[in-house]
Amino acid sequence: MPDARIRILSTLTEIAAADWDACAAGGAVRPEPFVCHAFLSALEEAQCAAPRAGWLPQHLVLDGPDGRPAAVMPAYLKSHSRGEYVFDQGWADAYIRAGGEYYPKVQVAVPFTPVTGRRLLLRDPEDPVGRPALAAGLKELVRLRGASSAHVTFATAEEWEALARIGFLKRTDRQFHWTNxxxxxxxxxxxxxxxxxxxxxxxxxxxxxxxxxxxxxxxxxxxxxxxxxxxxxxxxxxxxxxxxxxxxxxxxxxxxxxxxxxxxxxxxxxxxxxxxxxxxxxxxxxxxxxxxxxxxxxxxxxxxxxxxxxxxxxxxxxxxKVVEAGAQGEHKLARGYLPTTTYSAHHIVHPGLARAVAQYLDQERASVEEDAAVLTELGPFRRTCVEERD
Structure with a gap:
């Protein structure tokens, strides 16, 4: 995106809360709690998501024609894979054994929070420029920092598909959610x-x-x-x-x-x-x-x-409408929480590692889908209720 100007923030104190939240809300009355400035800045101020904890803030901001932020992205340069709940330690181990350096990597996420939500935060949800500009900026951030990869975790299905169209690898997992x-x-x-x-x-x-x-x-x-x-x-x-x-x-x-x-x-x-x-x-x-x-x-x-x-x-x-009760836990099934798909997208620089991971993810997605179907059948709902939900 040659006309896009993207800034990298080393802390959320570098952007006004109102500007960040206007993008995080995306036209809603207010943002969801985990992507709002108050939540993310509390993690930084308390030194939970901070350099000394292996989370170096590298938030991206796309400025609009009016000079105000048109889109933002919560991003971190990481020296480990802890606190993410989308597990890539196996990828890291394989790459390191092959002589590569997996860390640092870039993580687009809400730290320590396995909750699905928007990650490419557009002030105007219909803006055709914001999402591709942030994605291009993310790839450039990987290059600038000498990172091995970028990982957008617990994204929405729409973001997942959009990132896949520009070459990101598609990953799925499941959680158990209750529906009202x-x-x-x-x-x-x-x-x-x-x-x-x-x-x-x-x-x-x-x-x-x-x-x-x-x-x-x-x-x-x-x-x-x-x-x-x-x-x-x-x-x-x-x-x-x-x-x-x-x-x-x-x-x-x-x-x-x-x-x-x-x-x-x-x-x-x-x-x-x-x-x-x-x-x-x-x-x-x-x-x-x-x-x-x-x-x-x-x-x-x-x-x-x-x-x-x-x-x-x-x-x-x-x-x-929904209760999301956190990651994993098949014991939730008996209490009315049914399998729900979660999405992440991954950009890996090294072609060989990218090919190996892509092959693994093809198999993993099929397994996740199969597993969800079996678990839904085992749920506590009467047969007619399951059919109505489907």
Whole structure:
């Protein structure tokens, strides 16, 4: 795009929040929580997505004819593959064994956040120039930084197809999402399940709260430092058991709660006057995004209640269309969360590595599609309900 002027930002402080968010919103009233300036800048300010953590911000900004940003892209130069949830360590190992240098690479993503959303953020969604200009700028960024590759992860299907048309490799995976079919109550949702599955979930919910546990929804001004302290303890426990060192620190949670409090939902479980478990969610225009969970007491089925059933309750109460409950987890299937495809696009500079990865991805996409079909068949919905959803 010879007439396009693209800037590289080393921090989000170099762009006004209003300008970034105008692109991130793409004509909507406000951006989805994860691509807004407040969320991404909180990650940088708290040093979670920062050079010392192996995330060097390299955000792209396309300036429009009026001098204002017409399109932006959250991008990072990375020295590792952690915190991405689209796994390319096998590609890196193969390339390194062959004598290449896989790192640094460029990652277009929301750090530590496996949530589908727009990655090529256009102020005007109908702008014919913005998307190809950002894609060309991304390839140029790879060249300028001597990177091996660029990876656009958890993109929309539309972006995935657009990037494929200019040579990016197509990758898919799956998550489990719950869809609101216009339910007025949780019982309406249960009515679509097979009888045995319905009884199981009712029993599960009763037993989760059997030990004197009560549930609270905290959002907005109710996100006190006391509640955040309790949740952070839960988050640390889960993170240390799963992957050693959690990606986020306590400062991040304070910053994001201060900046977008009405887009955060804490589901907290209380017993004997203190919080014992909790799940952090973010609220979008049409979706509830479950992100982190933890507990300091073990209770049967409490994890499922706090993370999945309460999320469904909240979505029904607020008229949200979807609950995205995070990456992986086939246990979500029994609770009404069905397989949903996720998309990523990859530009690899070395022709030999690109060919090998392309061959692998052809097989992987077929496997993901096959797997999703099988899992949907195993879901808890009555046969007629599955056919209507299809």
């Amino acid at each position: 079919s216009g339910y007025a109550t949780y019982d309406d949702f249960l009515g679509e399940l097979a009888s045995r599955k319905r009884k199981t979930l009712k029993k599960e919910r009763r037993e989760a709260l059997a030990n004197g546990i009560s549930i609270e929804w905290l959002t907005g001004a109710a996100l006190t430092e006391e509640a955040l302290d309790a949740f952070f303890t839960f988050y640390l426990d889960t993170g240390q058991r799963k992957w050693g060192t959690p990606y986020l620190n306590r400062q991040f949670f304070t910053l994001v709660a201060q900046r977008i409090p009405d887009q955060i939902l804490l589901v907290m479980a209380r017993r004997n006057g203190r919080y014992v478990a909790g799940a952090l969610n973010f609220v979008g225009a049409q979706a509830l995004y479950g992100r982190y969970w933890g507990a300091i007491e073990e209770h049967p089925f409490l994890h499922f209640e706090v993370c999945y059933h309460q999320a469904i309750d909240y979505a029904i109460a607020r008229g949200l």
